[in-house]
Amino acid sequence: MWFVIAVVAFIAGGGFLLRDRALLTSRNRERRRWAGLRGWQFAETDxxxxxxxxxGAVAYYGDGVARDVVAGxxxxxxxxxxxxxxxLEAGGRVNTVIAAVQTRKVHPVVVELWVPSTPFQREHMPELLGPVGQRYAFVSDISGARALITPDLVDATEEIGRxxxxxWIEDGWVLAAAPPNSSPSRLERLLRGIGEIADVVDPFDAEAEPAGGARPEQAGAERVEAEESRGEQVKAAPEPVADAKDA
Structure with missing residues (x-):
């Protein structure tokens, strides 16, 4: 009797293991194909x-190991x-998918925006700031966070989906945690959504020039001016003498 139960349990466990392995393999192929289509880099683990x-989710689940990594x-x-x-794999299982968009500016305050339905309590939780749109804000510094949380940030956050x-905003990044089975199309939309948040907290400064040269728009304008100048010089130049091959 116990032998039969042990055999059934072994078969069931093997079935679950094969199913999980198949799901992981399928996700690996899907993520790899997506990276190839976008011209991005892919790594199986980091x-x-x-x-x-x-x-954010890294604190909640633990830093763990990054699987099926897409970078671009x-x-x-x-x-x-x-x-x-x-x-993000922690404790031997994939708990969530992390999407991250870099900002040029590094913010010294961490701002986490959680949906109310998430059991977000953890051992070292940041300070509760209060509701921000349909989410709750937990921050590392209340006074510093107030400067970041604007109506534009609330609107952008509302668009990423329930x-x-x-x-969350941390150092020079805007990040978000999606369900483990999120498809590439959903992750594309999520990247656009947190990209909008990045634009809000790190807007393009029209007065500032990046290190090492002019802004791209300025450089483009200068190229156009140079081409127009060369065009005027060509028009004003005398007719060239015919080449020997034309003679």
Whole structure:
């Protein structure tokens, strides 16, 4: 009797293991194909990447290991930004998918925006600031966070979707945690959504020039001016003498 139960349990456990392995393999192929279509880089694992952050979903689940990592860059309204997408595996299971968009400016305050339905309590929870739109804000510094939380930030956060348990701002990144089974199309929309948040907290400064030269728009204008100037010079130049081959 016990032997039969043990055999059934073994078969059932093996079935679950094979199912999980099949799901992981399918997700790996899907993520790899998505990276290829976008011209992004793909890595099966990166144990150090989650350690770049300590807030939001990384604090909730533990930094763990990054699986099926996609790295690249994408355009937002305020320019091109670096992005990461990866499965966060902690405790031997994939708990969430992290999407991250880099900002040029590094903010000293961490702002976590959680949906109320998430059991977001943890051992070292940031300070509760209060409701922000349909989410609750937990921050590392209340006075510093108030400057970041504007009506534009609230509007941008509302657009990312209620299936995203938490979006947060940490150092030079805007991040969000999606369900483990999120498809590439959903992750594309999420990247656009947190890209809008990045534009809000790190807007393009028309007065500032990046180190090492003029802004892209300025450089483009200067190229146009130079081409127009060369055109005028060509028009004003005397007719050239015929080449020997034309003679």
């Amino acid at each position: 144990p150090l990447l989650p350690k770049k952050w300590s807030g 860059s994408t355009f937002t309204a305020d320019g091109r930004r670096k992005v990461f997408v990866f499965d 299936d995203i348990a938490v979006a």
